[in-house]
Amino acid sequence: MPRSALPPLPPPAHLRAWLDDAVLRADRARFLNDLSRRSLGIGRLLLLWAVAAVFVLGWAFVGMAWMALERHEMFSYVHGLIYAVLGVGVLIPAAFWLARGIRQDRQVRQLLYAWVESDPDPVADARLRAPGMSLVWLLSSLALGGAGLWVAFAAAVSARPDPTAYGEIAYTMGTGQIMWITGLLGLAKAVTHYRWAVRAFRPKH
Secondary structure, eight states: OOTTOOOOOOOOOOHHHHHHHHHHHHHHHHHHHHHHHHHHHHHHHHHHHHHHHHHHHHHHHHHHHHHHHHHOOOHHHHHHHHHHHHHHHHHHHHOOOOOOOOHHEEEEEEHHHHHHHHHHOOOHHHGGGOOOHHHHHHHHHEEEEEEEHHHHHHHTTTTTSOOOHHHHHHHHHHHHHHHHHHHHHHHHHHHHHHHHHHHSSSOOO
C-alpha cells in the first residue's frame, strides 16, 4: 500500500472467519497505528498550522493591496492590483488544502472507528486514547485561538476613523480571525477524539 494511501475498511464479519486470524490482527495493529498518527499526530497539527500560515500570507497580500489603493496614486493602483492577484493566488490553494485536509480527517476518523470496532482488543487499543497528544492539541489550540482573539479585538479597539488605516486594520483583524479559527479547528479535533475515546473504551458491563 502506498505511504500516502489510506488503509482499507475492515473485512465484514462473515468474511473474517475465513481469514487468518494472526494476519488480520497484524493488519489491524498496523492500520490503527497509521490511522492514529494521521488523526492526532504532531505532524497533523503542524500541517494545520502551516495551512493557517499560508492563509495569513495570502491575507497579507490582500492587506497590502488595500493599503496601496488607499494612497490614491497611479503607481499605487498598479502595486495594489499586483498584491491583490498574489493574495488570491495564495488564498485559493490554501482553501483547497484546508478543504482536502478536513475531508481526509473525516475519512481517517471513520476508518479508525471501524477498525477499533471490528475486533476490540482493550489492552492493545489502550494507546489509541492518546491522552498526551489530545492534551497537546487542546492546549496549543486554546493558546492559538486566544492569541487570535486578542489580536482581532486589539485591532478593533485601537481603530481610529482614518480612511488611510482601513487596510492595516482589516489585515490585523483578518490575521487574528485566521488564528482563532485555526484554534477552533484544533480544539474541535481534540474534543471529538476525547468524546470518542470515552465511549469506545468505556468498560462494558
